[in-house]
Amino acid sequence: xxxxxxxxxxxxxxxxxxxxxxxxxxxxxxxxxxxxxxxxxxxxxxxxxxxxxxxxxxxxxxxxxxxxxxxxxxxxxxxxxxxxxxxxxxxxxxxxxxxxxxxxxxxxxxxxxxxxxxxxxxxxxxxxxxxxxxxxxxxxxxxxxxxxxxxxxxxxxxxxxxxxxxxxxxxxxxxxxxxxxxxxxxxxxxxxxxxxxxxxxxxxxxxxxxxxxxxxxxxxxxxxxxxxxxxxxxxxxxxxxxxxxxxxxxxxxxxxxxxxxxxxxxxxxxxxxxxxxxxxxxxxxxxxxxxxxxxxxxxxxxxxxxxxxxxxxxxxxxxxxxxxxxxxxxxxxxxxxxxxxxxxxxxxxxxxxxxxxxxxxxxxxxxxxxxxxxxxxxxxxxxxxxxxxxxxxxxxxxxxxxxxxxxxxxxxxxxxxxxxxxxxxxxxxxxxxxxxxxxxxxxxxxxxxxxxxxxxxxxxxxxxxxxxxxxxxxxxxxxxxxxxx
Amino acid sequence: xxxxxxxxxxxxxxxxxxxxxxxxxxxxxxxxxxxxxxxxxxxxxxxxxxxxxxxxxxxxxxxxxxxxxxxxxxxxxxxxxxxxxxxxxxxxxxxx
Numbered sequence: 040x041x042x043x044x045x046x047x048x049x050x051x052x053x054x055x056x057x058x059x060x061x062x063x064x065x066x067x068x069x070x071x072x073x074x075x076x077x078x079x080x081x082x083x084x085x086x087x088x089x090x091x092x093x094x095x096x097x098x099x100x101x102x103x104x105x106x107x108x109x110x111x112x113x114x115x116x117x118x119x120x121x122x123x124x125x126x127x128x129x130x131x132x133x134x135x136x137x138x139x140x141x142x143x144x145x146x147x148x149x150x151x152x153x154x155x156x157x158x159x160x161x162x163x164x165x166x167x168x169x170x171x172x173x174x175x176x177x178x179x180x181x182x183x184x185x186x187x188x189x190x191x192x193x194x195x196x197x198x199x200x201x202x203x204x205x206x207x208x209x210x211x212x213x214x215x216x217x218x219x220x221x222x223x224x225x226x227x228x229x230x231x232x233x234x235x236x237x238x239x240x241x242x243x244x245x246x247x248x249x250x251x252x253x254x255x256x257x258x259x260x261x262x263x264x265x266x267x268x269x270x271x272x273x274x275x276x277x278x279x280x281x282x283x284x285x286x287x288x289x290x291x292x293x294x295x296x297x298x299x300x301x302x303x304x305x306x307x308x309x310x311x312x313x314x315x316x317x318x319x320x321x322x323x324x325x326x327x328x329x330x331x332x333x334x335x336x337x338x339x340x341x342x343x344x345x346x347x348x349x350x351x352x353x354x355x356x357x358x359x360x361x362x363x364x365x366x367x368x369x370x371x372x373x374x375x376x377x378x379x380x381x382x383x384x385x386x387x388x389x390x391x392x393x394x395x396x397x398x399x400x401x402x403x404x405x406x407x408x409x410x411x412x413x414x415x416x417x418x419x420x421x422x423x424x425x426x427x428x429x430x431x432x433x434x435x436x437x438x439x440x441x442x443x444x445x446x447x448x449x450x451x452x453x454x455x456x457x458x459x460x461x462x463x464x465x466x467x468x469x470x471x472x473x474x475x476x477x478x479x480x481x482x483x484x485x486x487x488x489x490x491x492x493x494x495x496x497x498x499x500x501x502x503x504x505x506x507x508x509x510x511x512x513x514x515x516x517x518x519x520x521x522x523x524x
Numbered sequence: 525x526x527x528x529x530x531x532x533x534x535x536x537x538x539x540x541x542x543x544x545x546x547x548x549x550x551x552x553x554x555x556x557x558x559x560x561x562x563x564x565x566x567x568x569x570x571x572x573x574x575x576x577x578x579x580x581x582x583x584x585x586x587x588x589x590x591x592x593x594x595x596x597x598x599x600x601x602x603x604x605x606x607x608x609x610x611x612x613x614x615x616x617x618x619x620x
Contacts, residue, residue, distance in 0.1 A: 376540050377543075390557060
């Protein structure tokens with residue numbers, strides 16, 4: 040089979056080609072390994088050799104032979120896992136994350152471990168200790184983050200699909216910036232076992248794919264109760280490939296109050312176009328209010344750093360990872376952490392420790408937890424009236440490398456539409472809505488459209504997204520070849 | 525607003541030995557982030573229960589049956605300084 044045909048095929052199409060005997064699983068794997076080997080985006084932090092990749096994928100499953108890229112936040116036995124941090128440089132986990140065991144059991148060879156913001160803290164992938172990852176649409180721009188590597192390798196034709204994680208938008212925002220599909224499931228849909236913890240009440244695994252059907256197929260592989268994660272419950276009834284073509288009888292809520300300042304003209308234009316498409320497919324557009332969603336970023340930047348400061352206390356130079364200095368115990372702790380963590384991780388540890396410290400706990404952490412309740416209630420009220428809540432995925436298209444690194448808050452605002460949904464724990468998807476010029480001009484870049492749904496209604500979300508995706512007819516092929524040298 | 529002294533205190537709690545330059549930068553950055561975060565005071569939270577977790581789960585237990593855990597060798601395989609089947613660390617007392 041010609042290389043162009045292999046490159047253009049989605050995960051589902053590749054699986055079908057293998058099942059029909061049009062191409063062998065070995066041919067498919069060799070093709071993708073050679074694409075990954077020529078990565079020019081710094082999308083991969085570690086690449087599989089042919090032998091190790093083959094070992095990973097058991098034959099016989101429905102998706103057997105379709106290789107997958109894994110965010111470097113998932114522990115993989117015998118394979119280096121760094122979470123893009125110096126403090127885990129050279130760490131080789133003695134066990135494998137449930138999500139990775141599941142993709143392997145479904146027959147998917149692992150192509151490699153993808154670049155990310157250190158410990159998933161960031162919205163541009165510039166916080167990686169191993170160098171920024173580049174956007175395949177324009178290599179002077181960021182792919183988004185924190186799952187920037189997973190998004191870039193899928194969009195740039197270096198993997199058919201990938202796993203990522205989303206805490207405040209880390210799957211959806213990079214998917215939007217790279218013109219692909221990114222799905223954050225309901226909190227609890229997928230096991231977090233073996234996923235290096237950032238903010239445990241928010242972290243969730245999910246797929247980054249070329250289209251909605253692929254996202255559905257991967258979600259079905261990943262979802263389920265896992266006795267190794269007591270917060271995992273799975274999705275009742277499982278997930279099927281979508282077939283919907285219309286949106287008749289479905290209502291879509293638009294939180295106009297949230298979609299205001301700081302949004303690029305091009306992004307807003309593609310958002311409005313997409314609302315028209317929804318109406319053309321029979322869906323109804325309704326204005327809704329999420330009165331407290333405007334406070335979500337503030338609440339998130341108390342809660343997530345607080346949880347992170349606790350989770351990251353385990354990196355102390357004792358049991359694994361980096362150790363600096365053997366002077367005395369306290370110096371070892373302090374110098375190991377000083378040397379091992381990057382600036383954004385230190386910032387969040389400091390912020391979180393401050394918010395949890397004596398005298399500030401009620402004013403910051405306690406208050407933010409109550410504001411979180413208000414945001415949960417906002418969504419409950421909205422879903423009493425509508426089936427879905429829709430927004431742009433991000434207020435801008437992919438920005439330039441270095442453009443938002445000077446001021447942390449400017450970077451944090453990149454997640455203004457994704458964070459409220461994370462706090463509510465509900466599922467949301469980003470699908471490509473077309474291309475738009477950035478403010479200030481320049482070549483057109485992808486715009487993401489975000490659809491959120493009530494907890495555990497992933498099947499409904501996937502059906503609606505599929506119908507809309509067909510109507511939009513986005514073509515991502517312009518970026519597909521450019522990921523490899 | 526956060527003062528330099530508070531930053532140093534929080535750094536000690538966080539077990540981070542920051543450079544002077546980092547302390548300066550963080551004093552400015554944390555102050556600016558906290559200015560934004562302080563807007564949470566505008567939200568009426570009277571009588572609101574805190575959310576620490578979105579799932580309505582309680583007491584998720586499994587049967588209490590012994591099962592194998594990581595072998596000692598495997599658990600020690602990534603240690604910077606394994607010694608006699610244990611994790612060796614420097615003395616808690618600084619040498620005089």
